[in-house]
Amino acid sequence: MKTSNLERAANYVILIAFALFALGPMFTIVKTALGPENADAAQDGTSLHWGNFSAAWEQGELGKHLTTSVSVSVIVVVVAVFFSIMSGYAFGTMRFKGEQVLFYLFLLGIMVPTEAIIVPLFFDLRSAGLTNTIWGVALPQIAQSVAFGTFWMRTYFRSTNVAITEAARIDGAGNHRILWSVLVPTARPAIVTLVLLSFMWTWNEFLIPLVMSPRGEVRTAPLALAIFQGQYVQGTTLLAAAAVIIALPVVIVYLFLQRHFIRGMIEGAVRE
Amino acid sequence: MPSSSAGTDAPPARGEITRPAPGRAVGTVKPARGGSTRGRWGKLAPYGFILPAFLVYAAFLLYPLLRSVHLSLFDYDGLTVGTFVGLDNYAEVFSSKALRASFLHALVLIFFYSVLPVMIGLVLAAILSRTKVRGLPFFRTVVFLPQVIAMVVVAVAWRQIYAPQGSLNTLLRDVGLDSLTKTWLGDYTWTLPAVGFIGTWVSTGLVTVLLLAGMSRIPSDQYEAARMDGAGAVREFFSITLPSVRGEITVALTLTIIAALKTFDLIYMTTSGGPGNTTSVPSFEVYRRAFKTGEVGSAAAVGVTLTVLIFAINFAINRWGDRSNR
Numbered sequence: 001m002k003t004s005n006l007e008r009a010a011n012y013v014i015l016i017a018f019a020l021f022a023l024g025p026m027f028t029i030v031k032t033a034l035g036p037e038n039a040d041a042a043q044d045g046t047s048l049h050w051g052n053f054s055a056a057w058e059q060g061e062l063g064k065h066l067t068t069s070v071s072v073s074v075i076v077v078v079v080a081v082f083f084s085i086m087s088g089y090a091f092g093t094m095r096f097k098g099e100q101v102l103f104y105l106f107l108l109g110i111m112v113p114t115e116a117i118i119v120p121l122f123f124d125l126r127s128a129g130l131t132n133t134i135w136g137v138a139l140p141q142i143a144q145s146v147a148f149g150t151f152w153m154r155t156y157f158r159s160t161n162v163a164i165t166e167a168a169r170i171d172g173a174g175n176h177r178i179l180w181s182v183l184v185p186t187a188r189p190a191i192v193t194l195v196l197l198s199f200m201w202t203w204n205e206f207l208i209p210l211v212m213s214p215r216g217e218v219r220t221a222p223l224a225l226a227i228f229q230g231q232y233v234q235g236t237t238l239l240a241a242a243a244v245i246i247a248l249p250v251v252i253v254y255l256f257l258q259r260h261f262i263r264g265m266i267e268g269a270v271r272e
Numbered sequence: 273m274p275s276s277s278a279g280t281d282a283p284p285a286r287g288e289i290t291r292p293a294p295g296r297a298v299g300t301v302k303p304a305r306g307g308s309t310r311g312r313w314g315k316l317a318p319y320g321f322i323l324p325a326f327l328v329y330a331a332f333l334l335y336p337l338l339r340s341v342h343l344s345l346f347d348y349d350g351l352t353v354g355t356f357v358g359l360d361n362y363a364e365v366f367s368s369k370a371l372r373a374s375f376l377h378a379l380v381l382i383f384f385y386s387v388l389p390v391m392i393g394l395v396l397a398a399i400l401s402r403t404k405v406r407g408l409p410f411f412r413t414v415v416f417l418p419q420v421i422a423m424v425v426v427a428v429a430w431r432q433i434y435a436p437q438g439s440l441n442t443l444l445r446d447v448g449l450d451s452l453t454k455t456w457l458g459d460y461t462w463t464l465p466a467v468g469f470i471g472t473w474v475s476t477g478l479v480t481v482l483l484l485a486g487m488s489r490i491p492s493d494q495y496e497a498a499r500m501d502g503a504g505a506v507r508e509f510f511s512i513t514l515p516s517v518r519g520e521i522t523v524a525l526t527l528t529i530i531a532a533l534k535t536f537d538l539i540y541m542t543t544s545g546g547p548g549n550t551t552s553v554p555s556f557e558v559y560r561r562a563f564k565t566g567e568v569g570s571a572a573a574v575g576v577t578l579t580v581l582i583f584a585i586n587f588a589i590n591r592w593g594d595r596s597n598r
Binding site for chain 2: 022111
């Protein structure tokens with residue numbers, strides 16, 4: 001179809017305007033993070049104050065909290081992805097009694113908001129002595145990721161070529177051999193997407209670590225930012241620097257593997 | 273799931289692994305399923321594979337959900353023994369002014385998180401898909417970025433924009449609109465729209481990317497035929513583009529409405545429900561009631577009501593979306 005140069009130019013204007021709108025707030029926060037922290041700092045002649053990042057790191061104890069975030073994320077991602085591959089394999093390739101009911105039960109979990117489970121989770125896990133432990137923060141998030149992961153891996157395994165697994169079975173391979181040596185290596189793209197999404201959700205999660213660790217012993221990075229915002233009232237420079245540090249890991253991974261994020265978040269929307 | 277992956281869900285693919293495919297030379301190779309041990313265990317195998325996932329899921333999601341329903345029937349302060357009050361907590365959701373307001377605020381947020389982004393996204397995607405533009409992958413990466421940034425970080429950024437001496441007021445002063453400057457996060461009228469607009473910022477990229485993908489699948493001969501009939505851009509949009517992306521609109525609405533109803537981090541970090549209770553939302557009420565004011569039963573009831581609302585809206589949207597995909 002033919003389009004005029006005017007229309008093409010208008011398109012670029014829209015693209016640029018929209019991109020600026022999306023980047024604006026991020027630019028604001030980076031600019032604040034690199035600005036002078038106080039009048040003294042404004043005097044020293046440098047325009048970019050990279051020292052703010054190390055100052056924020058120390059004052060916000062970010063090293064400690066980022067370590068907690070990494071631990072929680074590793075536990076959630078490893079366990080949830082491993083379990084999801086197994087259950088997705090069963091739902092995607094086998095037929096059994098109660099399959100439908102069980103699958104819909106898992107689907108339910110994708111839609112249930114954290115707000116619906118957080119209240120009893122706190123009181124019950126406190127009785128079980130799990131609050132203020134890393135497991136109290138990780139286990140509910142494993143459950144949420146497993147719900148999505150089962151759905152995601154099932155969709156993938158259903159689309160795999162039956163002939164490959166059938167050939168392996170005739171060669172005498174059992175279920176575990178078929179899953180881990182035949183299917184999983186070819187499922188890498190689907191698994192990478194699942195790993196990235198569950199990492200992002202866990203890293204960014206706020207309500208669960210807020211409630212499950214009332215004494216603040218298992219404080220993940222986003223929570224540390226909220227506390228920092230409460231304590232650090234004299235300015236916004238270090239707060240912005242801390243925020244940039246906390247957002248950075250996911251943003252970097254996203255910039256390299258954005259296709260997985262976009263595909264996962266769009267195709268992962270449940271419609272059954 | 274968008275229509276693209278619906279094809280992979282076709283029934284023939286399932287279950288065939290457990291039996292020899294009809295096309296194969298079954299007679300020449302002994303069927304692997306014949307082995308006695310595997311036959312017995314084969315029936316249990318699927319349950320074995322599901323068990324680990326199911327145990328975690330049942331213990332930390334299903335069970336708490338049922339416990340929420342149970343708790344919601346009690347007047348419980350989190351310390352002493354609760355008393356059974358039946359459906360009183362649910363009656364309160366409808367009768368209490370504060371709770372009714374919080375659900376109303378959630379509806380306002382739905383407008384900002386879903387309706388506005390879908391309208392903007394439709395217009396932008398329709399314009400952009402009319403011509404081949406270079407740099408679209410880069411554009412997609414940029415506008416999708418707000419989706420991957422932690423909400424607490426988004427909140428910190430927007431607090432600086434909305435601050436009395438922040439960039440929004442500075443911008444307004446620079447262009448001579450001093451009269452419009454205000455304390456965006458401390459104003460009884462403007463705080464809810466200001467917070468909602470953060471949601472618009474977060475959602476619009478996702479929605480536009482989704483709609484662009486949908487529109488790129490519309491065959492171009494449909495447009496050519498319409499142009500031969502003398503249809504203008506607007507007619508084209510309403511008679512071809514809009515009906516073709518109904519599936520994508522469904523997905524966009526589902527994702528963003530759920531995001532709107534689950535707004536917690538943003539409220540916690542920007543306004544804590546204030547000023548007054550002008551920005552309190554159900555998720556924030558769940559937290560406040562359960563962990564600050566000792567109204568645990570009421571908190572559970574709000575959580576359950578919110579869940580029912582999410583399911584109902586999801587169901588309604590998908591019914592609407594399916595009518596076109598018969």
